[in-house]
Amino acid sequence: MPAVVELSVQKKLVALWRVAKTTYRAAPLAVFVKLLNALIDAILPIVTAYFAALSTTALADAFAGKAGSAEMATTYVIITAAIGMVQVAWSSIERYIAELARYQIDAAVSDQLHLHFSRIEFWRYDDKSTADLFDKAQNFAYFFSRFFDTIAQMISSIIQAIIAMIALTTINVWLGAVILVAVIPSMWVQLALSRLSSAHWKKNVETRRRMSQIRWSSFQAKNFAELRMYGIVSHLIAWHARLRDIDKKGQIDYERKYITKRLGAQLFEAAAELGILLYIVGEIIARRQPIGQFVYAQSLVTRALSSVGSLINQYSSMDEDLATLFDYDAFMAIPTGEQGRTSLTVSPKIISVENVWFAYPNAEQEVLHDISLSIKRHQHIAIVGENGAGKSTLIKLLLGLYEPSRGAITIDGVDLREIKKTDWHRQLGVLHQDFVQYWYTNARDNVRFGDIDSDFNQARYRQALDRAEARSFVEKLPKGDLTNLDKWLEHDDGTPGVDLSGGQWQRLALARNFYRQSPIVILDEPTSAIDALAESRIFSHLFKDKQHTLIMISHRLSTIERADVIYMMKDGRIAESGTHQELVALKGEYFRMFKDQLR
Numbered sequence: 001m002p003a004v005v006e007l008s009v010q011k012k013l014v015a016l017w018r019v020a021k022t023t024y025r026a027a028p029l030a031v032f033v034k035l036l037n038a039l040i041d042a043i044l045p046i047v048t049a050y051f052a053a054l055s056t057t058a059l060a061d062a063f064a065g066k067a068g069s070a071e072m073a074t075t076y077v078i079i080t081a082a083i084g085m086v087q088v089a090w091s092s093i094e095r096y097i098a099e100l101a102r103y104q105i106d107a108a109v110s111d112q113l114h115l116h117f118s119r120i121e122f123w124r125y126d127d128k129s130t131a132d133l134f135d136k137a138q139n140f141a142y143f144f145s146r147f148f149d150t151i152a153q154m155i156s157s158i159i160q161a162i163i164a165m166i167a168l169t170t171i172n173v174w175l176g177a178v179i180l181v182a183v184i185p186s187m188w189v190q191l192a193l194s195r196l197s198s199a200h201w202k203k204n205v206e207t208r209r210r211m212s213q214i215r216w217s218s219f220q221a222k223n224f225a226e227l228r229m230y231g232i233v234s235h236l237i238a239w240h241a242r243l244r245d246i247d248k249k250g251q252i253d254y255e256r257k258y259i260t261k262r263l264g265a266q267l268f269e270a271a272a273e274l275g276i277l278l279y280i281v282g283e284i285i286a287r288r289q290p291i292g293q294f295v296y297a298q299s300l301v302t303r304a305l306s307s308v309g310s311l312i313n314q315y316s317s318m319d320e321d322l323a324t325l326f327d328y329d330a331f332m333a334i335p336t337g338e339q340g341r342t343s344l345t346v347s348p349k350i351i352s353v354e355n356v357w358f359a360y361p362n363a364e365q366e367v368l369h370d371i372s373l374s375i376k377r378h379q380h381i382a383i384v385g386e387n388g389a390g391k392s393t394l395i396k397l398l399l400g401l402y403e404p405s406r407g408a409i410t411i412d413g414v415d416l417r418e419i420k421k422t423d424w425h426r427q428l429g430v431l432h433q434d435f436v437q438y439w440y441t442n443a444r445d446n447v448r449f450g451d452i453d454s455d456f457n458q459a460r461y462r463q464a465l466d467r468a469e470a471r472s473f474v475e476k477l478p479k480g481d482l483t484n485l486d487k488w489l490e491h492d493d494g495t496p497g498v499d500l501s502g503g504q505w506q507r508l509a510l511a512r513n514f515y516r517q518s519p520i521v522i523l524d525e526p527t528s529a530i531d532a533l534a535e536s537r538i539f540s541h542l543f544k545d546k547q548h549t550l551i552m553i554s555h556r557l558s559t560i561e562r563a564d565v566i567y568m569m570k571d572g573r574i575a576e577s578g579t580h581q582e583l584v585a586l587k588g589e590y591f592r593m594f595k596d597q598l599r
């Protein structure tokens with residue numbers, strides 16, 4: 001269950017101030033225009049009502065035959081119309097600027113967010129709480145500009161309410177006070193409802209999360225065939241409906257329980273409005289106020305009541321958003337990764353793993369125990385062992401994604417922690433088991449992304465495709481290597497994209513790695529989905545190439561027979577090491593695994 005954030009009024013005000021500051025940095029003109037708009041929105045309708053009142057009074061005088069009143073009435077009507085036109089002209093300018101501002105704010109906030117995510121320490125990408133925080137912060141960034149709009153509306157409502165009440169006070173000092181008292185019950189009802197619904201929202205975070213997981217991950221065209229074959233569709237629909245009921249019906253129940261209270265509060269407001277209007281009518285009949293004052297007072301009362309009502313609605317609707325603002329802040333406060341200071345410009349002569357122990361953050365048990373090994377330039381080494389032996393973890397440490405709990409990894413004698421990560425990663429070409437599939441683009445991009453900083457090199461590209469055994473299938477795609485790699489992604493001329501098989505994706509990922517031409521190649525199960533003949537050709541090329549240092553994990557022992565050194569890992573330790581022949585002669589763990597695989 002996630003922690004429930006309860007925000008005090010003070011915290012909310014701080015949060016609002018932060019939103020204003022961030023927005024101002026992203027789009028200063030927009031902030032100015034929004035504030036001006038809030039002011040204009042608040043003042044112009046009241047000024048219009050004022051002139052409408054003067055027109056009415058002048059008209060009544062003209063009707064009674066008072067000299068000069070007809071001219072006055074005409075002048076007031078023209079002024080009222082002119083104000084209306086100014087209002088219309090302003091609203092179309094404001095609309096354009098608001099759109100532009102929304103675009104600028106959203107772009108700036110989400111770019112900042114992604115930039116920050118690309119600078120935090122690597123281990124955090126594997127950390128659930130960081131990933132959760134990133135999701136929430138992304139969510140917030142998505143709604144950021146809408147959020148600022150709400151703040152601007154709140155400012156406008158406050159100004160409207162204040163001006164309307166001051167104007168009422170000029171008619172009679174007590175009228176403003178009557179309005180203030182009249183809105184108290186509505187305020188109470190709305191705030192109580194918003195507290196209840198906010199508590200309900202927080203209580204059901206997991207319910208909503210599961211509901212959206214069912215919707216987005218299961219109710220998809222590509223999954224429906226399997227769901228139907230297992231006969232699981234109606235079960236999932238019913239499950240989704242139950243979760244929806246918990247979430248939505250709860251909210252509706254609160255609304256139902258408050259119907260009478262809300263009605264009571266509205267009747268109270270209506271009674272106050274009626275009281276004020278009767279008072280004005282009495283004053284007009286007694287000739288203490290001009291006839292147009294009725295129009296003016298009615299407009300002021302309506303405005304004061306409605307702006308206080310919308311202010312409360314806006315304030316309570318921001319509860320959830322304000323809570324996510326703190327998540328956004330918490331995410332942006334995650335420190336950026338230590339990069340190390342020592343430069344590395346040439347390919348290293350020796351990588352040494354020296355008595356390395358390692359436990360994952362927040363895990364008690366160590367998964368690597370006293371590992372020592374060294375890898376010389378252009379050497380080919382293989383790491384083998386059962387599932388969970390610690391092979392991929394060792395690779396993660398070699399990449400610098402995690403730091404050893406004890407011991408050190410050194411590059412030509414310099415601790416990896418001291419070396420600039422970007423320099424180190426430039427030396428490496430890594431293919432993970434769960435590599436990235438850039439399915440929203442074509443095969444050429446999937447390979448080219450191996451070295452995006454250099455100009456595209458056709459010869460290098462062809463060679464990479466050949467070595468990864470990918471060329472023939474890529475050439476057969478409907479639009480060759482420019483075919484979209486997702487069947488739902490249509491080309492401009494209507495040609496559909498294509499879905500690739502698991503093995504084809506793996507070949508493209510290998511090609512990306514080869515295209516990089518990095519001095520050190522690290523491959524974690526690179527051919528697990530590739531058929532045996534292609535696999536054998538790929539490995540034969542890999543081991544023939546003596547220009548690269550090669551570090552490879554493979555479960556198929558026949559593929560790594562030609563490695564210079566094989567490290568056999570068991571329970572986080574190196575159990576055996578040597579060449580294939582030496583390990584077979586040893587008749588230990590490696591030999592047993594090899595024999596089993598030959599059967």
Ligand SMILES: Nc1ncnc2c1ncn2[C@@H]1O[C@H](COP(=O)(O)OP(=O)(O)OP(=O)(O)O)[C@@H](O)[C@H]1O
Nearest residue numbers: 126360363367385386387388389390391392393394
């Ligand atoms: N991110 C993680 N957080 C915590 N524990 C992890 C994490 N990744 C792996 N482990 C644990 O570390 C141990 C070693 O896992 P690792 O992935 O290194 O094994 P492996 O030898 O590569 O296995 P396989 O052959 O299945 O890929 C396992 O017990 C695993 O549960």
